[in-house]
Amino acid sequence: MPDRHTLREWLRQAGRAGALLAGLGGVVWASGLPFVFPSLGPTAYLFATDPDGPESAPRRVVGGHALGVAAGLxxxxxxxGDVTLTAATGPGTLASLRLAVSGVVAVGLTTVGMLATDTxxxxACATTLIVSLGILSSPLEGAIIVLxxxxxxxxxxLLLRLP
Structure with missing residues (x-):
């Protein structure tokens, strides 16, 4: 069992991670647009648990996700093309091969882009998979991801400024 100080810190970090996503959850609820997606969870986790770490630097966060969106698109x-992971493609089909190749290419492009730009x-590698597997693959959805x-x-x- 963790000591009281550790437990308090864990709860504070958990609350911060949840609070970070709560505002965007409200945007989803009000607009119906996909402002919450799986790769935001790990980003919120990094912000909550390692706010001063290198992967939490604004340039890396925005740059990495933007590269992920671009590479995924x-x-x-x-x-x-028009194949999506959510559609039943079946094993051994050309559609499932195209999705697999799209994901592999996107992660490779994202990795090279982040290394070349120090972002x-x-x-962001989860973001590129979300886009490259056809889950959020339109240019509008890509813009929503970056926004x-x-x-x-x-x-x-803003949360960092609170006591």
């Missing part, structure tokens, strides 16, 4: 539209942010990341960053910066 390129890979998806060049390789997978390494591991959750949501910026909003999460702004919330993080």
């Amino acid at each position: 390129v890979a998806y539209h060049l390789v997978a 390494g942010h591991a959750p 949501a990341v910026v909003a999460l960053l702004v919330e993080h910066e």
